[in-house]
Amino acid sequence: MQLVGEEKLKELEENYKNKSLSYWKDWKWQIKNSITNISTFEKLLNIKFNDEERKKLEEITSTFPLSITPYYLSLIDSEDYKNDPIFLQSFPSINESLVGNHEMADPLHEDKDSPAPGITHRYPDRVLFHISNVCAMYCRHCTRKRKVGDVSSIPNREELKKGIEYIKNTPQIRDVLLSGGDALLLSDENLDWILTEIQKIPHVEVIRIGSRVPVVLPYRITDGLVEVLKKHNPVWVNTHFNHPRELTKSSKEALRKLADGGIPLGNQSVLLAGVNDCPEIIKKLCQQLVKNRVRPYYLYQCDLSEGLAHFRTPVSKGIEIMERMIGHTSGFAIPTYVIDAPGGGGKIRVMPNYLISSAPNKVILRNYEGIITSYKEPDNYKNPDCSKGCEECKLLKNTDESDEYRAVGIEKLLMDSNDTISLIPKNNNRLQRREDNED
Numbered sequence: 001m002q003l004v005g006e007e008k009l010k011e012l013e014e015n016y017k018n019k020s021l022s023y024w025k026d027w028k029w030q031i032k033n034s035i036t037n038i039s040t041f042e043k044l045l046n047i048k049f050n051d052e053e054r055k056k057l058e059e060i061t062s063t064f065p066l067s068i069t070p071y072y073l074s075l076i077d078s079e080d081y082k083n084d085p086i087f088l089q090s091f092p093s094i095n096e097s098l099v100g101n102h103e104m105a106d107p108l109h110e111d112k113d114s115p116a117p118g119i120t121h122r123y124p125d126r127v128l129f130h131i132s133n134v135c136a137m138y139c140r141h142c143t144r145k146r147k148v149g150d151v152s153s154i155p156n157r158e159e160l161k162k163g164i165e166y167i168k169n170t171p172q173i174r175d176v177l178l179s180g181g182d183a184l185l186l187s188d189e190n191l192d193w194i195l196t197e198i199q200k201i202p203h204v205e206v207i208r209i210g211s212r213v214p215v216v217l218p219y220r221i222t223d224g225l226v227e228v229l230k231k232h233n234p235v236w237v238n239t240h241f242n243h244p245r246e247l248t249k250s251s252k253e254a255l256r257k258l259a260d261g262g263i264p265l266g267n268q269s270v271l272l273a274g275v276n277d278c279p280e281i282i283k284k285l286c287q288q289l290v291k292n293r294v295r296p297y298y299l300y301q302c303d304l305s306e307g308l309a310h311f312r313t314p315v316s317k318g319i320e321i322m323e324r325m326i327g328h329t330s331g332f333a334i335p336t337y338v339i340d341a342p343g344g345g346g347k348i349r350v351m352p353n354y355l356i357s358s359a360p361n362k363v364i365l366r367n368y369e370g371i372i373t374s375y376k377e378p379d380n381y382k383n384p385d386c387s388k389g390c391e392e393c394k395l396l397k398n399t400d401e402s403d404e405y406r407a408v409g410i411e412k413l414l415m416d417s418n419d420t421i422s423l424i425p426k427n428n429n430r431l432q433r434r435e436d437n438e439d
């Protein structure tokens with residue numbers, strides 16, 4: 001049901017007040033009724049911008065569109081919307097019109113590293129495959145502002161086939177990351193088609209999907225979608241939660257469905273001034289993610305995309321957050337803090353410094369409490385001899401999967417082809433006695 005004008009507004013207001021209405025949880029209804037203009041937003045949240053502000057905001061949204069699902073909008077605290085992390089991520093700021101001369105439309109040079117339509121090939125063994133330009137919501141901090149929302153350039157099947165062809169013809173690619181836009185906004189059928197085509201390529205070992213759907217449109221995680229993802233296992237899904245407030249009952253349910261479907265889940269957050277630039281917020285977010293079976297993966301320094309200066313923090317803020325997490329909470333709840341190098345250099349990990357000095361046989365380290373300690377290095381370590389090349393290397397020759405029949409003892413007793421009749425622990429007293437008597 002596509003609603004228009006006043007009628008749409010009335011329906012949205014009704015739904016906003018009464019989220020139990022059946023179509024509130026229909027993801028297609030949510031998309032069709034996304035809030036895409038300033039005045040609807042004002043009316044729904046009962047807030048008012050002055051004429052000058054509204055004019056500026058409208059100018060901004062004519063370049064990078066506004067689109068918020070009713071679900072995500074309903075999470076905003078309208079009493080204190082100016083400090084609300086949901087509002088700040090979804091609603092334009094007038095600061096977006098300020099473009100610094102160090103800012104770029106494509107700071108990561110994704111388009112320059114594109115050998116085929118939709119493909120960014122930067123790292124040796126993996127590619128980014130942009131399969132859609134549409135997102136459930138247009139995040140104001142998006143690094144791909146230049147692309148998302150541009151419905152005129154949504155890749156069609158012919159273009160997608162060219163991207164798939166490139167992957168097919170490039171044997172070093174073992175990992176394909178489907179992104180966009182949001183890959184999970186494709187229909188189940190289209191997603192199934194793309195996953196099937198990629199999975200037919202023998203050298204592709206794993207497919208990843210980067211998606212904000214579990215955060216801004218959790219109802220999209222339907223049983224049907226989970227079935228499609230399950231069918232193409234291993235498919236990893238990386239979500240994009242930035243604040244603990246985004247972990248609602250519905251988003252937790254979406255994560256539960258994915259995790260129960262056997263889909264490995266990770267999360268990539270962006271460090272955003274005014275939204276989550278606080279060690280306690282990031283720690284709480286990561287702990288809650290782990291509780292919901294999502295492994296925090298990256299914490300990104302905000303990219304140098306145009307109009308994002310108001311979201312950027314100094315790098316030292318990220319280091320402070322890492323310092324206050326490492327050692328203070330479970331290691332697997334701690335993401336890796338990275339800066340995506342401007343110009344396409346890829347992700348660079350940034351950490352507090354724990355190695356404080358070294359000598360040829362010793363390193364001096366400090367721990368999270370400030371304890372300074374030494375670690376004695378081996379005196380007789382022999383570095384593997386690489387001079388003969390990998391073909392000759394014993395280590396590398398031994399990387400095939402183990403044959404479990406060689407390792408599992410009970411199996412020997414069960415197999416007719418093996419004449420072992422018993423497995424006896426070492427130093428068995430009874431057998432030792434037997435041996436002693438024979439002597």
Ligand code: SF4
Nearest residue numbers: 135138139142181212
């Ligand atoms: S979902 Fe991702 S690609 Fe889409 S607007 Fe948000 S950050 Fe950008």
